[in-house]
Amino acid sequence: MKENRRQVWGLIAPTLFLMIFIGVIPVIYVIYLSAFKYNVFAKVPFRYIGFNNFRKLVFDTDFLKSLRLGLTFVALCCGIELPLGLLIANLLTMNFKGKGIFRTIMTLPLAMAPISIGSIWVLITNPDFGPLPFLFRKIGVEYNMGINANQAFFTTVLVDIWHWTPFVVLTFMAGLTSLPNQPFEAALVDGANRWQTFRYVTIPLLKPVILTTLFIRVMDTFRIFDEVWMLTSGGPGTATRYVSIHLVRLVLQSMEYGYSSAMSLFLLYLTIIICFLLLTFISSSREAA
């Protein structure tokens, strides 16, 4: 037994060591830094200020705006992707020729580098030669992301939908095919129509998958960075400055390391809370099912 113990630790040790080094120590460092004013351009570059960074965070209108924008973005994206994905998946559950090819095509956006996706959409939305502005001009709308804040916002939503709806469709397709036949046969016998079957049989059975997908999409859209950075850099003005973008600008441009550490800590905490809540919700629904 003793030898086993040692073997176990021997196997895990490298992983543990690495994870402590790059997973735990940075977080400790962030907690440490969040109590300081650390800006190279200040008269005194490194100064202890206790909780002042957090106090500042609560009243920081820019940060609150980025939170608000981020959450609106999450709501919009998930609110469209999930129903849309479910609808399409439901339609495609039957076996048809070319299903395999179709699935391969849909997987493509998922494996692409997000920054690459951002660059592709920059090409599509360029006011001088992009097809999208061209089409908009045909219906009399002047499409220019660099100027119109609303257009910029909706473009980022569009890009996210393009990027991830295939993911939702594919997961729901897989989920739907793995559902048991019995409840559907029972419903048919009971004389339920398509909508009733969908509402009272399909959705409850699919609940775990729906919740898991929702969880993943919510977390992913909240922390979005690469695509938006490439597309708008948070502009015009601050119209698409979501949470990650705001934080990165704070670090790179303003070089406020202490304050950005406090902000990082807050966001990390927020993430943990949301994860915990959603995961508990998911596992309880799994037990119920």
Add this chain to the structure above:
Amino acid sequence: MRKLGIAILLVGVLFVSSWCFAAVNNPEWWQKAAEPYKGVVIRGISESTPPSKAMVEVAAPEFEKLTGIKVEFEVTSWDEMYNKSIQDLQSGAGIYDFIYVEQDIIYAYLAQKWLTNLNPFISNANITNPDFDLDDFTTFINYFKDAEGNIYGIPFEAFLKSYIYRTDLFNDPEIKAAFKAKYGYDLAVPTTWEQYTDIAKFFTEYGKEKGIELYGHVAQAKTHPCVAYEMCETIWPAWGVYNWGINLENMRASVDKGGTLNSDQAKKAFRWYVDMLQYAPPGVRTYTWDETGAVFGAGKIAQGIIYLENLGWIATDPSKSAVVGKIAVALPPTAPGVMDDAKAGKGYIGYYDGGALGIPHSAKNKEAAWLFIQWCMRKEWQGEFAKMATRVVRKSTFEDPLVKELDAQTGGYFTMLKDQGYLFAGAPALPMHRPLNEVYLKWISKAVAGEISPEDALDNLAKEVDQLMEDLGY
């Protein structure tokens, strides 16, 4: 016959070899000084504008050929250049041996002690060319000295941001008549902002009437540091608001604390700027300094204020510009009293931009980098350099025949630079330049995007600037 043949051959060789090393007075000195560093690779970074490109494309390969020191010179966007430079300086990693030090960032770099003092290098005869002649540099070099007079950068580019206009349009009799009929005075280079506005309005309407793409104004109004710079460096000084609206003695911007940022004059100037955007091309809110130059070169603009480092190719290069020979420069219009202030040395009318090459404190090959810097700034090459990129950093360059020729082609730019350059000034001494620019950018671009009125934007901006200054301990 043979002797003649040999003589011709000799002359030919001499001619060809001197042509190979374009304009080097003393190649042996360079080779000897570079001996200990032969085979070394030096790395530098700068902004991808004409002066730096000239150094990359011409100076660097020639230097390599002559001395055997390899030069890896990165030229990239302004944003990337700064990010990479500052990260290197901060981390002390020593990735770069020489970097671009712009005239406005020098204060920040000096405050952090990020640059190498060049005086010891200059007094070292082994690595400093006897012809280097530090005194020949224009007063622009003073921006790169510290309080004790130590030099931390050698200027390689210096130019004005001033007014340029289309001579063909301004001299066209039909246009002149139409203008006089509309506004009651002769069309001429504007000296006041009211005149500038009239002219802008006139040309944009003229373009619409005639169905051609012509506009009477251009700006760099993108949500990018450039729009903050345009206000701080160009518009506000010419309206009488200096030093970014900040009182340099107590480092405050609000009027009630001694600053001028949210003064009535500043608000008036900013409101004017935002309103004027209607007379610029529709894409103006996506323009930075490069697009303004490009759109001028495409012939779509009748008048505007741009960084004149682009003047060279706009006025003389037919492969890139559609308005060769049709451009002239002038001083920018000013609000009443500003010109007198500037002449008396109490104010300034616009921006004297430029940059130097400096050596980071963490550089690994300082002497080799110093040799390269001298190479780019050697007297013999300055005329050629000025032709490739409209900039002058040495007094002697003004006398170079190439520059005199260029002067004529650009409507007297170099004469203006030499004689009236003193009316322009570089950025004020603000070591917290970077975070400050972020704050200006935020509020200025909000007003430009129409989210908030220019007046409110300035009130908020002044408050936030003061807050930032306090935060940083000033």
Add this chain to the structure above:
Amino acid sequence: MSGGKKTWKLFLVYLVCILIAVATLFPIYWMFVISARSRLEVFLGPRLIQTSFYSPNYYRPFVQDVYGRYLANSLLIASGNTLLVVCLAVLATYAFSRFRVPGSNNLFFWTITNRMAPPAVFIVPFFLMFNRLGLRDTQFGLILLYCIFNLPFAIWLLKGMMDGIPKELDEAALIDGCSLWGLLFHVIVPLAKPGIMVTAILNWIFAWNEYLFAAILTSVRSRTITTGLAEFVTVIGTNWGEMAAVSVVCLVPAIVFIGIAQKHIIAGLTFGAVKD
């Protein structure tokens, strides 16, 4: 359902499929088109068909400029990180699967939060730490760094596979006189090969696609191709053709791997919650 209804539904299905396929593929097609156009051609307007191919868009960045180096760096970092992660993950998951390690639930939760937190929250400490340790602008630094996201994920993926290998095989091998390493190499790994392949592929794709940390923690020597892509959008006016070309090259591994491991990519992205 009657024959007519069925064909109608089939028609609808095909219609939807085609619409989605076009919507998905058009932007990618557009990228290819732009990458084949010269600067002048690009600005001529949104023409959909391209007959000529402007090869300097590919040639210049990769052969004359530094993008070839960026590509090499990306390959090195993605492969290096995958190798490291897979090795460590196999060892660790074996341990987790065979022996009861305390606190594995909490570990799982920690894994999820690392994967779900905005990456930006980690940039300050890494930026400062890497400077101090001299890991800045090194490929090795990035190979280590990516483990923070990839290693927990790999462990999570592999654990299921490991659990699926019956413990009796272990005991049989040990009775035969096999050492622990022998057991791992000759029994476990071959059996877990499909799972390991999938993990490796997913890991490789994540490492290849990463942008933020690569951009912040590298400068010249170790720049990756994703960072290079972002560098194109400069103040000088972007060279769209070249940017599209680099984007195409960035896309190539993705396409290759999709062909191989399409199903598993979905499973991986949902944490294995949904299997095909």
